[in-house]
Amino acid sequence: MDVILVGLFSLAIIKATPLVYGALCGILGERSGVINIGIEGMMLIGAFMAFMGSALFGKWTGAAFSPNLALIVGLAIGVLSAALVAALHAVLSIHYKIDQVISGTVINLLAAGITDYAANVYIDPSHLSGVGVFPEVPIPLLSQIPILGKIFFSQQPMVYFMFGLVIFLQYAIFNTPWGLRMRSVGEHPSAADTVGINVNRTRYINVILGGALAGLGGAFLVLESVGRFQKLMTAGRGFIALAVMIFGRWTPVGAFLAALLFGFAEALGVRLQFGDINHLYALVVIIAVIVLFVGAVGLIRSWVIRSRSSRSLVVNLSLIGLGALTLIAAKLIQFPDMAIPIEFLGLLPYILTILALTGLVRKAVGPAAIGRPYEKQ
């Protein structure tokens, strides 16, 4: 595999990271029965406060500490602020029983307004600058694995943390008392209530915890990706995170895989702008990656549901083989130069996603009680 592809996949992981954090926020909320349309706003606040925290800490302390400390301070402030915004969503939708979609929308508008205003009146005039980003931390040994080492194990710390979080939450939601209770609250709150589980408390905890994760996603944009705050820098990622959550069927691992697909699309868009990739080649690569992805997801799915159908095994394995072969073959072929509009190429993964969504995922059913405030009887 060549440098371009490895770089592309590695970038895909980076682009997927904020989406995964956002989706995990959505999963925690909806698994307990609270819709969170406000992920976008929570991420934006997280990004803004992470920037303010790190930049001001850096400015005030001068060069007394390592920039990493400023970044960590920023991270903590970003996460806490987003959790606070989530607490607002929780109070509005759980305590005051305001329509959850409206409450989330309010948060999005509020976040956009506040951060925009603050950037205009403070950041821009004061020329406040960031303190850089977390460095890459290649993991010893693992980063030496050919191809995969470069893609997965030569990343920045918040990417690793995301890996860990996905694995932990996948385990916790489905295999611990905590997860069982959260899911029961999202599916059938009165059943949970009758066995002594506090429905509203569970929901508060999940929404606020989710907000903290969305804050991580926002902070990531500032602290590991861009290095400074830009107005509306989340650019709809909070909403894509919702799509990722649904595509991943409300499971952390599913969301991770879905985010990879979206992250790949974004990475490709970025990469194509350099103008050094043959467009036809890019087209073939996209299709090959999607085929590979569909096969991999199918394989993981049948492993998760412990299906022993040999037919689906054969189908999934041949999809993976086909995708991999196409990737290799595409390297060997000399494609004629032909300009396809970059926008179209950028769109293609989304179109294929929609097709995959309708064809493969079948019914995506969320937790049964989402959107409804809990009333005793």
Next chain:
Amino acid sequence: MTTPVLQLENITKHFPGVLANASICFDLLSQEIHAVLGENGAGKTTLMNIVYGLYKPDSGRILVNNEPADIEDPNDALRAGIGMVHQHFKLVPVMTVTENLMLGHEKTRGLPLGMLGRLDRKQVSQEIRSLGERYGLRVDPDATVEDLSVGEAQRVEILKVLYKGADILILDEPTAVLTPQETEELFEIMRALVGQGKSIIFITHKLKEVRAVANRITVLRQGKVVGTTTPDAVNMAELAAMMVGRAVLLTVDRGQSHPKGVVLSVEKLTVPGKSNQPVVNDVSFGVRAGEIYGIAGVQGNGQTELVEAITGLKKSVSGNVKILGKDITNLGPRLLAHAGLAHVPEDRQKHGLVLAFSVEANLVLETYYQQPFSDGWWIHPQEMRKNAKKLVAEFDIRTPSVSIPVSSLSGGNQQKVIIARELSRAIKLLVINQPTRGLDVGSIEFIHKRIIEARDQGVAVLLISVELDEILSLSDRIGVMYNGRMVAEIPASAAKRETLGYYMAGLRVEQSANKNVS
């Protein structure tokens, strides 16, 4: 069987505008099945929710094993050995039986991580299996609840209570959703439980059931205890009178029917099910004007699909349906309504009403676009209201106002809204499925009278019910469905419970007779 395990002293509970429980005294003896009988709204569920800690009483106290018990929430109740099976299942459909049972009291294995420990599904699943064996409650612990039948789900609910270590079981209307067979099985289970030292409060509004299974009966009416008695001391009519507060006709006076020409004719109708296997298989029958044709059968033998095919909710693959000679096979519901069909569906909340709409809007769901409710452009609210007021009076629908959402009415009154809507049009054929499921004696009496009236006005009535008594007391002719086929058709005068029961179980009468001989 003489020591009281539970005593309620002067329990009183107000809801805004209602006195749900008025100074109720009640006691449950050890190893006793004590039935609490009362109409819908009598306050049975409220009283039990108080015992189970879901509501706080305004006054009164609860004694468990002669000790005053302070029950603040369900956890307190469970600690005191009280478990409750709710009227509406409290099971999470997407989870397994095991997960549902461990919920709230999870067992973990491996590292002691508390709430983040690893669920020990295997261990609990084994415990459930042996618990089930001990009490004769067969369920697969690894099955997902949504795949279970209603009867199985009920067993899971009982197991859940037993698993939590309850000695006092409260069963709130457990039979409302069960078929007669399942009800019989439940009674067996209840007797077995009592035999093993448990005590049961059994809530119902069905008179037959209390007589079949209860040791003592306490009757509740409008939040008050009317009296406590034993099954031997009273007959059905007396019990009904205690419950309703007046004499009730338990059997309908069906009078003489005068059937005329055929209105509905169904010929060789076949309807596919989920897996394309026919669930209604080559069914033919006819219903004449002025007669009630009853279809008996155990739930799930194709009755639902047959009705759906006749009423335009499901497509048939072969055969045809005619109303007054006109072929209406696979037409949509609106065209069928024009052809004179009225349909009272099985699931009144899902298919019969728009729950969020007002009572008056629900009363014109089929006619809102016609004169006088609309001129084609606008709906005339005053006409809608006039219509609603008229029907509310005529059909004795108890509602504080016609503009409140129909969801806030009781089940019996919701059913009356549907029946009022359907019977207030000019109709030729009434298809009525499970007309009285879950309703109280008063409403049942009323609805049965209306069905007979419709028949006497020359409407052809197709009645589908899993309550054999209902079929027997109303029908002029009876068809029995088994496994998607119409296996028998008997005039009501010749129909006997036992014969119908054999057909419903898929046995031929001759065969069973032979068996008896050999």
